[in-house]
Amino acid sequence: MRFILIGDVIGRTGRNTLKEVLPEVKKKYKPDFIVINGENLAGGYGITKKVFKEIDKLGIDVITSGNHIWDKKEIYQFIDEEPKLLRPANYPPMVPGRGYGIYEKNGKYIAVINLMGRVFMGIPLDCPFRKFDEIYNEIKDKVDYIIVDFHGEATSEKNAFGYYVDGRATVVYGTHTHIPTADERILPKNTVYITDVGLTGAFQSVIGIEPKNSIKGFLTGLPQKYDVAKGEKIFNALFVEIDNFQIEMERIQIKIL
Ligand SMILES: [Fe+2]
Ligand SMILES: [Fe+2]
Incomplete structure (x- = not known):
């Protein structure tokens, strides 16, 4: 399974x-299953039904999210559907x-679990470690692979989580900081782990948005309008x-002018 x-x-x-990169990536890596994090898809904040449909056409299997999923109010109407x-x-x-969710692909069952960290997030969430245990006990006999998007700010929390679920999850990958980390590894009990995959979007940006207003925000402490950056992608x-007992992994980074 790729x-x-x-x-x-x-x-x-x-x-x-x-849209520009996926055809090339599909040709080269021949993935069976593609997951993206969609919390910033619509103008950098949340997701709309229109944007969901636009992305769905690209052959994405699952869209995970995080704290920004609630930013567009229409989400409350369609997230359950x-x-x-x-x-x-x-x-x-x-x-x-x-x-x-549990998704069937090429005769195999893949669970995708989305969790969020609690360190520096300021959201009164339940414990992601114990939530994983709960879900794992429900699904472990029904699935072939367990993929976890751990959406979190603190590298230590993501790192600890990786070791906590080592041997139970197939892959744990981090999202939310938008900056890729170069620590991909296979943990001792064969869980594939990376602290943050990094963003897909503008290269010359502050975590995807125009640097100008971000800098102004840090200089003044005043709220700013954050626009999605353009240019080099x-x-x-x-x-x-994962092929029986063989595990291969590769961090991919493609720049487009
Ligand atoms: Fe994000
Ligand atoms: Fe986030």
Whole structure:
């Protein structure tokens, strides 16, 4: 089974990057299953139904998310209707949407679990470690692969989580910081791990947005209008191939002028 796991895709620049790069990536890596994080798809903030449909056409199997999933109010109307769209599973139980799904592909069953960290996130979430245990106990006998998008700010929390689920999850990859980390590895019990896959979107940007207003925000402490940056594009992803007991992985980075 060949996976392409993509981090936060930022606004129109990110969507255009996907459109330009995916045909080439599909040709080279022949993925069976593609996941993207869609929390920043619509103007950098949240996701709309229109954008969901636009992205769905590209052959994406699952869209995970994070704290920004709630930014466009229409999400509350359609998140329950889209089994391919996930929000972090450790939001309290009364929150709309689902935190994991089981998807059938080429005769295999793949669970995708979306979780969010609690360190520096400022959101009263349930414990992502114990939430994983709960979901794992429910699904472990029903699936062939377990893919976890761990959306978090603190590298230490993501790192600890990787070791906590080592041997239970197939892959744990981080999202949310938008900056790729160069620490991809196979943990001792064969879980593939990376702290952050990095963004897909504008290369010359502050985590995907125009640097000018971001700098102004840091200089003044005042709220700013954050626009999605344009120009040179970057695509970041993790490729993982699991073939019986063989594991291959590769960090992919493609720049387009
Ligand atoms: Fe993000
Ligand atoms: Fe986020």
